[in-house]
Amino acid sequence: MLYRENGQFKTSYAADQQIFPITQDRLAIGLLLLVAFVVMPMAGSEYLFRAVLIPFLILALAALGLNILVGYCGQISLGTGAFMAVGAYAAYNFLVRIDGMPLIVAMLLGGLTATVVGVLFGIPSLRIKGLYLAVATLAAQFFTDWAFLRISWFTNNSTSGSVSVAGLNVFGLPIESPVAKYLFCLTVVCVFALAAKNLTRSATGRQWMAIRDMDVAAAVIGIRPVYAKLTAFAVSSFIVGVAGVLWAFVHLGAWEPAAFSIDRSFQLLFMVIIGGLGSIMGAFFGAAFIVVLPIILDQVPHWFGIPLSTATTSHLVHMIFGALIVFFLIAEPHGLAKLWSIGKQKMRLWPFPH
Amino acid sequence: MMNDMPQAVQEQTQGTGRRIGDVVLDLQNISLSFGGVKALTDISFNVREHEIRSIIGPNGAGKSSMLNVINGVYHPQEGRILFRGEERRRMEPHMAAEQGIARTFQNIALFKGMSVLDNIMTGRNLKMKSGLLANALYWGRAQKEEIEHRVKVEEIIDFLEIQDIRKTPVGALPYGLQKRVELGRALAAEPSLLLLDEPMAGMNVEEKQDMCRFILDVNDQFGTTIVLIEHDMGVVMDISDRVVVLDYGKKIGDGVPEEVRANEDVIRAYLGTSH
Numbered sequence: 001m002l003y004r005e006n007g008q009f010k011t012s013y014a015a016d017q018q019i020f021p022i023t024q025d026r027l028a029i030g031l032l033l034l035v036a037f038v039v040m041p042m043a044g045s046e047y048l049f050r051a052v053l054i055p056f057l058i059l060a061l062a063a064l065g066l067n068i069l070v071g072y073c074g075q076i077s078l079g080t081g082a083f084m085a086v087g088a089y090a091a092y093n094f095l096v097r098i099d100g101m102p103l104i105v106a107m108l109l110g111g112l113t114a115t116v117v118g119v120l121f122g123i124p125s126l127r128i129k130g131l132y133l134a135v136a137t138l139a140a141q142f143f144t145d146w147a148f149l150r151i152s153w154f155t156n157n158s159t160s161g162s163v164s165v166a167g168l169n170v171f172g173l174p175i176e177s178p179v180a181k182y183l184f185c186l187t188v189v190c191v192f193a194l195a196a197k198n199l200t201r202s203a204t205g206r207q208w209m210a211i212r213d214m215d216v217a218a219a220v221i222g223i224r225p226v227y228a229k230l231t232a233f234a235v236s237s238f239i240v241g242v243a244g245v246l247w248a249f250v251h252l253g254a255w256e257p258a259a260f261s262i263d264r265s266f267q268l269l270f271m272v273i274i275g276g277l278g279s280i281m282g283a284f285f286g287a288a289f290i291v292v293l294p295i296i297l298d299q300v301p302h303w304f305g306i307p308l309s310t311a312t313t314s315h316l317v318h319m320i321f322g323a324l325i326v327f328f329l330i331a332e333p334h335g336l337a338k339l340w341s342i343g344k345q346k347m348r349l350w351p352f353p354h
Numbered sequence: 355m356m357n358d359m360p361q362a363v364q365e366q367t368q369g370t371g372r373r374i375g376d377v378v379l380d381l382q383n384i385s386l387s388f389g390g391v392k393a394l395t396d397i398s399f400n401v402r403e404h405e406i407r408s409i410i411g412p413n414g415a416g417k418s419s420m421l422n423v424i425n426g427v428y429h430p431q432e433g434r435i436l437f438r439g440e441e442r443r444r445m446e447p448h449m450a451a452e453q454g455i456a457r458t459f460q461n462i463a464l465f466k467g468m469s470v471l472d473n474i475m476t477g478r479n480l481k482m483k484s485g486l487l488a489n490a491l492y493w494g495r496a497q498k499e500e501i502e503h504r505v506k507v508e509e510i511i512d513f514l515e516i517q518d519i520r521k522t523p524v525g526a527l528p529y530g531l532q533k534r535v536e537l538g539r540a541l542a543a544e545p546s547l548l549l550l551d552e553p554m555a556g557m558n559v560e561e562k563q564d565m566c567r568f569i570l571d572v573n574d575q576f577g578t579t580i581v582l583i584e585h586d587m588g589v590v591m592d593i594s595d596r597v598v599v600l601d602y603g604k605k606i607g608d609g610v611p612e613e614v615r616a617n618e619d620v621i622r623a624y625l626g627t628s629h
Contacts, residue, residue: 012501013500013501013504013505013508014497014501017497017500017501017504195490195491196490198489198490198491198492199486199489199490201492202484202489202492202496202500203475203479203482203484203489203499203500204486204489205489206468206472206475206476206479207476207479209465209467209468209472209476210465210468210476210479212465212467213464213465213466213467213468214463214464214465214466216427216447216463217459217463217464217465218465218476219427219446219447219448220425220427220447220448220450220451220456220457221448221451221456221476221477221479221480221539221543222447222448222451222452222479222480222543223448223476223479224448231486235486278467
C-alpha cells in the first residue's frame with residue numbers, strides 16, 4: 001500500500017487534530033507497538049534487552065523530558081543529569097525509609113521531587129537566556145554531584161557511597177528478569193510519550209513554543225512568561241526525574257553519583273539536538289542514534305569477518321560515530337526527526353514530482 | 355469621500371451601522387524617556403469606541419513607543435492613562451491583553467516554528483482554561499475546549515481568506531501573508547481595542563487594498579476600536595476617523611483627516627519649509 005492520504009477526508013475537527021491523522025501512520029505505529037510489546041519479549045535475547053533496548057528506552061524518556069524544555073520552550077539546560085539523580089535518590093529514599101512503599105508511587109514521588117528542584121533551578125530563566133542560562137543550570141549539576149557524594153543522609157549512610165535496590169515489583173509482579181524490566185520501561189515510556197505529545201499539541205505546548213519563538217509577542221498575547229517557563233521546567237524535570245528512577249532502579253540496580261555526571265547531561269543534550277529539537281519522535285531518534293549506533297558499528301567488522309583488535313574497533317567506532325554526527329548536522333540541522341518528516345512528505349507524492 | 359465637515363464624521367458612519375461612541379482610551383500628558391533620550395513629551399489624545407484612530411509622523415517620531423505605552427510594554431514616567439474610565443497603574447503586557455487590547459508589530463512577530471493554525475490558536479490563549487494535567491490527558495474538557503476554539507479560529511481563517519495555508523509553518527510564507535496571519539492572531543483574542551503597527555509596510559498595491567478591506571471589515575463587523583500606525587498617507591486619510599500627528603516625540607496635530615491635511619505644522623514636518 002502506498003503512503004497516501006487521498007480519500008481520507010476529515011469531517012470533524014477532532015479527526016483533524018489526531019496525533020496521527022493519516023491512516024497509514026496509525027497502522028505503522030500500531031504495528032510498531034505490537035512488535036515492541038508482543039514480538040520482542042518472545043524473540044529478544046537477554047543481551048538485547050540489557051545492553052540495547054532498556055538503556056535506549058530510558059534515555060529516550062530522559063531526552064523526551066529535556067526536549068520539552070530545550071526544544072519546545074527554548075530554555076537550554078545542562079543540568080539534566082542532576083535532575084535524573086534527584087529523581088533516583090529521592091525515589092530511593094522514599095522506598096527504603098517508608099515501609100511498604102510501592103515502586104510506582106516511589107517513582108512518581110521521585111519525579112515530583114525532581115520537579116521541585118527543577119523549578120527551583122529554573123527560576124534564573126526568568127532573567128537570563130541562552131548560554132548564560134546553560135551555565136546557570138550547570139550549577140544544578142555540580143550542586144547535586146556534591147550533595148549526593150557528601151551528604152550521607154541521601155545515601156542512607158551507605159559507607160561506600162553506592163546504593164542499591166532489590167526485589168522490585170509492581171502490583172505483585174516481580175521486575176527481575178530482563179523481559180519484565182523491558183516491558184516495565186516500555187510501558188512507562190509509552191505513557192509519558194503520549195502525555196508529552198498531548199501537552200505539546202494543547203494550549204500548554206503552544207504557550208511554550210510562543211515563548212521560544214518570540215517572547216515579547218507572547219507576552220502581548222497574554223501569556224505569562226513566568227508561568228510558561230516554569231511549567232516547562234516542571235514537566236521536563238518530572239519526566240527526567242522518572243527516567244532517572246528507571247535508570248538507577250531498573251537498568252543499574254546499584255549506583256553511585258557518577259552515574260548521573262555531567263557526561264550524562266551532555267549525552268542527553270546531544271540526543272535532543274541530533275534527534276530533532278521540538279519533536280517527540282526526535283527524542284527516540286536521538287536516543288537510538290547515540291545508544292544503538294555505536295553498538296551496531298562495533299559489530300560490523302565481525303559480520304564481514306574482518307580481523308580487527310578490540311582496541312582498533314573501539315577507536316574506529318568513535319571516529320565513524322563522530323563523522324556521522326557532523327554529517328547529519330550538516331545535512332539537516334533540525335535533526336533526524338526533520339529528515340524523517342521530509343522523507344514522509346516526499347513519500348506522499350512518490351513517484352510523481354508534484 | 356472625506357470632504358464633509360469635521361462634525362459630519364458621526365453622521366457619515368451611521369449609514370454603515372457603525373457608531374462612534376464614548377472615549378475608551380484617554381492618554382493625558384504622557385512623557386516617556388529612555389535615560390536621557392526623550393521618546394515622548396507631554397502627549398495627550400483620546401480614542402473613541404468603534405473609531406479608526408491613526409497615528410502618523412516621520413520616522414523616529416515616537417509612534418511605536420506610543421503603542422508600547424498603550425499595551426504596557428513601556429511604562430511612561432509621567433502622565434495618566436485612563437482605559438474605560440479607570441486609571442491604569444503600572445501594568446504588564448499580559449494584563450493589557452486581559453483587558454482586551456491586542457496588537458500587531460511593525461516587524462512581524464509571529465511564532466516562526468508554528469503553523470498558521472497554531473499561531474492563531476495561540477491568540478486564544480487567554481480564553482482557554484484547561485490545566486496542565488487535563489491537557490496531558492487530552493480527554494473530555496480539554497479536547498472539547500480545543501475543538502470549540504478551533505471553530506472560532508476557523509472563522510477567522512475564513513474571514514482572512516487563508517484557508518489553504520492553515521497547516522503551513524509561518525516561516526515559509528511570503529511577507530504579505532505573514533502580516534495577514536499576524537492580524538488573525540490578534541483578532542483571535544476578540545479584542546475590543548486593536549493596535550496595528552504599520553500593517554501595510556512593504557506591501558504592493560493589491561496587498562494594501564486587501565489589508566484595508568480587512569481593517570475596515572474588522573471595524574465594521576466586530577465593532578473593534580482600532581489604533582493604526584501607517585506611513586501610506588492615501589490609506590490613512592481614506593480610512594481614518596481621526597488622525598494624530600507626532601514629530602520628535604511631540605504632538606503637532608490632531609483631528610479629522612481634512613484638518614490634519616491642512617495643518618501648517620504637519621505640512622512643515624512632512625515636506626520641510628521653503629525658504
